[in-house]
Amino acid sequence: MSFIQAQQVRFSYDAETVDAREVLHGVDLSIEEGEFVALLGHNGCGKSTMAKLFNGMLIPTAGKVLVGGIDTSVEETQLDVRRQVGLVLQNPDNQLVAGVVEEDVAFGPENLGVEPREIRRRVDEALKAVDMYEYREHAPHKLSGGQKQRVAIAGIIAMETKCIVLDEPTAMLDPRGRTEVMETIRRLNREKGITIVLITHYMDEAVQAGRVVVMDEGNILRDGTPREVFSDVEFLKRHDLDVPQATELAYRLTAAGIKLPEMPLGVEECVKMFRRYLRMETH
Amino acid sequence: MISDITLGQYFPQKSLMHRADPRMKICLVIYAIVLLFVAGNFASLALAVAYIGLGMALSRIPLKLYLKSLKPILFLVAFTSVLNIFYGTGEPLWQWGILRVTANGLITCVFVAVRIVALILASSVLTFTTSPTQLTDAIERLLKPLSKLGVPIHEFAMMMTIALRFVPTLLEETDKIMAAQKARGADMESGSLAQRIRALVPVLIPLFVSAFRRAFDLATAMESRCYHGGEGRTKMKSLSFGRSDWMVAAASLAALAAFVALNLLLPAVGRP
Ligand SMILES: Nc1ncnc2c1ncn2[C@@H]1O[C@H](COP(=O)(O)OP(=O)(O)OP(=O)(O)O)[C@@H](O)[C@H]1O
Ligand SMILES: [Mg+2]
Numbered sequence: 270m271s272f273i274q275a276q277q278v279r280f281s282y283d284a285e286t287v288d289a290r291e292v293l294h295g296v297d298l299s300i301e302e303g304e305f306v307a308l309l310g311h312n313g314c315g316k317s318t319m320a321k322l323f324n325g326m327l328i329p330t331a332g333k334v335l336v337g338g339i340d341t342s343v344e345e346t347q348l349d350v351r352r353q354v355g356l357v358l359q360n361p362d363n364q365l366v367a368g369v370v371e372e373d374v375a376f377g378p379e380n381l382g383v384e385p386r387e388i389r390r391r392v393d394e395a396l397k398a399v400d401m402y403e404y405r406e407h408a409p410h411k412l413s414g415g416q417k418q419r420v421a422i423a424g425i426i427a428m429e430t431k432c433i434v435l436d437e438p439t440a441m442l443d444p445r446g447r448t449e450v451m452e453t454i455r456r457l458n459r460e461k462g463i464t465i466v467l468i469t470h471y472m473d474e475a476v477q478a479g480r481v482v483v484m485d486e487g488n489i490l491r492d493g494t495p496r497e498v499f500s501d502v503e504f505l506k507r508h509d510l511d512v513p514q515a516t517e518l519a520y521r522l523t524a525a526g527i528k529l530p531e532m533p534l535g536v537e538e539c540v541k542m543f544r545r546y547l548r549m550e551t552h
Numbered sequence: 553m554i555s556d557i558t559l560g561q562y563f564p565q566k567s568l569m570h571r572a573d574p575r576m577k578i579c580l581v582i583y584a585i586v587l588l589f590v591a592g593n594f595a596s597l598a599l600a601v602a603y604i605g606l607g608m609a610l611s612r613i614p615l616k617l618y619l620k621s622l623k624p625i626l627f628l629v630a631f632t633s634v635l636n637i638f639y640g641t642g643e644p645l646w647q648w649g650i651l652r653v654t655a656n657g658l659i660t661c662v663f664v665a666v667r668i669v670a671l672i673l674a675s676s677v678l679t680f681t682t683s684p685t686q687l688t689d690a691i692e693r694l695l696k697p698l699s700k701l702g703v704p705i706h707e708f709a710m711m712m713t714i715a716l717r718f719v720p721t722l723l724e725e726t727d728k729i730m731a732a733q734k735a736r737g738a739d740m741e742s743g744s745l746a747q748r749i750r751a752l753v754p755v756l757i758p759l760f761v762s763a764f765r766r767a768f769d770l771a772t773a774m775e776s777r778c779y780h781g782g783e784g785r786t787k788m789k790s791l792s793f794g795r796s797d798w799m800v801a802a803a804s805l806a807a808l809a810a811f812v813a814l815n816l817l818l819p820a821v822g823r824p
Contacts, residue, residue, distance in 0.1 A: 366714065368684035
């Protein structure tokens with residue numbers, strides 16, 4: 270069975286009222302342990318809602334979300350769900366609780382009643398994993414955005430969750446902070462085998478994932494590898510979605526009548542392809 | 553800039569004061585304040601001030617930062633101590649109409665000024681050397697007996713942790729909003745008091761809106777990290793009363809003995 274399973278999930282924010290507007294219309298989605306999934310979609314299509322459903326912050330109006338086999342709607346086991354799925358939000362300023370970095374990272378394990386020595390070990394390890402160990406005694410408000418966001422991620426790592434859901438973690442960061450955070454996320458997935466669900470509007474981040482899920486108005490439109498999803502540029506454009514820059518370039522050149530051998534996703538791939546292409550042309 | 557205020561901030565450092573048990577530090581600040589206010593003559597006042605000065609020295613935090621913490625209250629000090637000059641009893645040294653300066657008034661003036669300044673410095677030693685979490689932890693522990701009476705001590709301590717954590721963030725935000733409103737032509741530095749208060753409204757409203765948004769996010773983040781009240785919670789840093797703490801406590805007791813002796817043996821000065 271998959272690690273996270275959404276079965277026919279429907280959701281509306283004010284379900285009791287008469288004119289309740291449904292945000293999710295029967296979503297089916299399974300995420301396996303160790304996967305790196307990027308969740309895409311235009312503003313207001315229900316991505317953040319999905320994120321909060323994954324760790325039981327929200328409960329489906331109809332249907333079910335299972336995390337490691339546990340139904341998130343059962344009140345008694347909610348802590349067990351959150352112990353497995355951590356959530357990182359967009360604004361790093363608003364999710365740090367304590368006035369000192371290491372104490373903030375310790376917040377999660379403290380809530381779980383972990384023994385002090387073990388908390389210390391986890392905090393040190395988590396801070397090293399996000400490369401923030403030297404800053405352990407700093408005040409969060411004196412850090413850069415990217416650093417704050419990495420501390421927030423460390424706070425989840427210290428809880429030893431199997432999965433981290435990140436809701437636009439790089440939206441408020443500059444390019445450098447964005448790279449820092451993306452590298453951290455990729456490393457966690459690769460080295461620690463942590464399942465990652467990354468919600469983002471940056472397509473260049475999405476291509477780094479192993480799987481891309483595209484949502485639209487509370488439904489899942491596409492689900493596949495980045496190459497499968499981004500190769501259909503026209504389909505994405507029809508749904509107001511961007512494509513990675515390299516793909517966009519290739520798409521426009523193709524539209525202008527230039528026959529390219531393939532659709533590149535990343536910059537490096539794009540450069541390589543053009544090299545090969547130009548060599549072919551000159552010969 | 554509002555965010556320049558150092559009063560109540562924490563400065564990490566490796567020092568005896570930073571290592572000391574926060575519960576003891578709180579008690580010692582209260583103790584120092586009591587000394588300041590009980591001091592009846594210059595010798596005992598000087599002892600109390602020296603005691604606080606020793607704490608400052610042991611904290612290994614630059615004097616400059618302590619002086620900066622005094623800045624916001626300088627006006628208050630000047631105002632109250634000058635007022636006291638004219639309230640003395642006894643032979644006037646100088647008189648003009650109803651304004652009478654007496655030796656007694658001058659002494660009181662010095663006492664008041666020294667007391668307020670030393671009081672701020674003493675509490676700065678506490679806040680500069682104690683992380684907000686340690687501070688609230690210590691308060692939580694000291695007030696623990698009250699939770700038996702149904703007082704929500706854990707919740708109160710958590711509120712304080714969060715408040716202390718967000719003070720710098722909100723101060724920065726206030727600066728930003730003020731700058732933004734000034735850029736739109738808002739005038740906050742001139743006009744009558746009523747006008748100036750009215751000029752603050754466009755600053756306060758965005759500040760409140762953003763504070764609420766932050767609060768929602770924070771609640772989500774805290775719940776996601778399994779926060780469910782104080783029950784079953786552990787702490788990474790358990791407070792421990794070590795040998796150096798006992799030494800500091802003993803030294804403080806000795807200071808108390810000297811203080812009582814000075815206070816009783818030498819005659820009291822200033823306003824009774
Ligand atoms: N707390 C709430 N109460 C009522 N409606 C809400 C609430 N939060 C979101 N919605 C609505 O639910 C829909 C989906 O919102 P959601 O935040 O999941 O979108 P999103 O895909 O995360 O968008 P974005 O890319 O802007 O973050 C939106 O139409 C929004 O107006
Ligand atoms: Mg969102």
